[in-house]
Amino acid sequence: MKTDVLILGGGPAGATTALLAARAGMSVVLCEAHATLPERVCGMYLCPAGVALLDRLGLRERVGAGARKLRGMVMVAPDLQRLETFFPHGDGIPDHGLALPRPALDNALLDLAREAGASVRMGCRPKVERTREGWRADDIEARLLVGADGRKSATARLLGLSLPVRRSRTALHIDRPARIAAPPFGQMHVFDDGVYVGLNAITMDMVNVSLVCDPELLRTRPAREVINERIARSPHLAELIEPLPASAKPVATFPANARVRRTATHDAALVGDASGYTDPLTGEGIYAALWTAEALARCVADGWHDLPAALAGYARIRARRERAKTLLCELFQQVIARPWLANATLRLLARRQSVADSFIGIVGNSYSPARGIARIALALSAWPHS
Ligand SMILES: Cc1cc2nc3c(=O)[nH]c(=O)nc-3n(C[C@H](O)[C@H](O)[C@H](O)COP(=O)(O)OP(=O)(O)OC[C@H]3O[C@@H](n4cnc5c(N)ncnc54)[C@H](O)[C@@H]3O)c2cc1C
Numbered sequence: 001m002k003t004d005v006l007i008l009g010g011g012p013a014g015a016t017t018a019l020l021a022a023r024a025g026m027s028v029v030l031c032e033a034h035a036t037l038p039e040r041v042c043g044m045y046l047c048p049a050g051v052a053l054l055d056r057l058g059l060r061e062r063v064g065a066g067a068r069k070l071r072g073m074v075m076v077a078p079d080l081q082r083l084e085t086f087f088p089h090g091d092g093i094p095d096h097g098l099a100l101p102r103p104a105l106d107n108a109l110l111d112l113a114r115e116a117g118a119s120v121r122m123g124c125r126p127k128v129e130r131t132r133e134g135w136r137a138d139d140i141e142a143r144l145l146v147g148a149d150g151r152k153s154a155t156a157r158l159l160g161l162s163l164p165v166r167r168s169r170t171a172l173h174i175d176r177p178a179r180i181a182a183p184p185f186g187q188m189h190v191f192d193d194g195v196y197v198g199l200n201a202i203t204m205d206m207v208n209v210s211l212v213c214d215p216e217l218l219r220t221r222p223a224r225e226v227i228n229e230r231i232a233r234s235p236h237l238a239e240l241i242e243p244l245p246a247s248a249k250p251v252a253t254f255p256a257n258a259r260v261r262r263t264a265t266h267d268a269a270l271v272g273d274a275s276g277y278t279d280p281l282t283g284e285g286i287y288a289a290l291w292t293a294e295a296l297a298r299c300v301a302d303g304w305h306d307l308p309a310a311l312a313g314y315a316r317i318r319a320r321r322e323r324a325k326t327l328l329c330e331l332f333q334q335v336i337a338r339p340w341l342a343n344a345t346l347r348l349l350a351r352r353q354s355v356a357d358s359f360i361g362i363v364g365n366s367y368s369p370a371r372g373i374a375r376i377a378l379a380l381s382a383w384p385h386s
Pocket of ligand 1: 008009010012013014032041042043044046047124125148149150151171173200210211253256271272274277280283285287289
């Protein structure tokens, strides 16, 4: 069969690309390797800018109905200082994020893509090859190939775009019952050896737990013990979750990041994690999946008559929007690698609520990094006179 767009991967990036391309009038086939989407290693937090994007695309009702609103982030430094921050209102950006359980989110987006006219093939991992007119995969012939196949993207490798990761990190994930009514905040607990634990209160009773560490830590101990050791070290974690029982089986994934040279060629493009993912620390992934899908679908719909130029335009947008945020994420990595600096940074942010909230406004994409840093500088310069 002939189609305009072939998408590999049915996560949020692939499903949203399929939905928006189909809405724009293109014929779309999406192939997802799993027959049924499995549990995902993911904190399941969507930042406020992501909530605004769902609204703008008219998707909030279907994918976010009933989702828990998250008011901000709690940050805990290696010396166990704890800081509660609140998402600020940005320009057109709400003052909350959402907890979006997966794979329910992904399935809802796939349903929307089907309803828009995309053909979705589950349990399908086709062998893809270039032809003179575009791409062939099994019985499918397509003009444009979209790699939405995650951090270990085979499409990025096929296109010769993937690069070795900068940091070798493993991520663990498990959902656990909350010991107390879980407050509506995401949480980030940083330890003195650079390990960090993210918590997301999906409901009042259920907490999503993710741990990111050096893979070496898991060579000598099972994942369950690695998580329990952090719970034992931190009264803040122990307050919210019990140590994992022997029956608990955390899911692991490696690597926890991805890097590519470019995000498009003349006839193919990468979206979501396949187009690069710095680290789970800032919880960017679902938002990036959504906005890269939107940017690609818009560029391609507007420029179908000159696809290479449209794809070059997408690659430019992706690079421009990512540059400042990637730099910032790298800066965070440098901070958490040095416990004294992580402790000092938290003390600085704790000086004033407005400083802390501006910081979390940058992390949640409520402000651009430049605007957020300007707000922090302004608030700090007023301290302690007002
Ligand atoms: C520990 C951890 C915590 C995280 N927490 C958060 C968080 O709180 N908030 C947030 O926004 N992000 C978070 N992320 C990131 C987030 O999970 C990802 O950014 C997001 O899932 C990316 O979506 P995607 O559609 O690009 O890729 P994925 O969700 O990985 O989907 C890719 C899909 O492609 C399919 N596939 C792979 N190869 C093929 C193939 N050859 N053919 C067909 N299909 C294929 C896979 O089966 C999969 O379904 C976290 C990540 C980690 C590791």
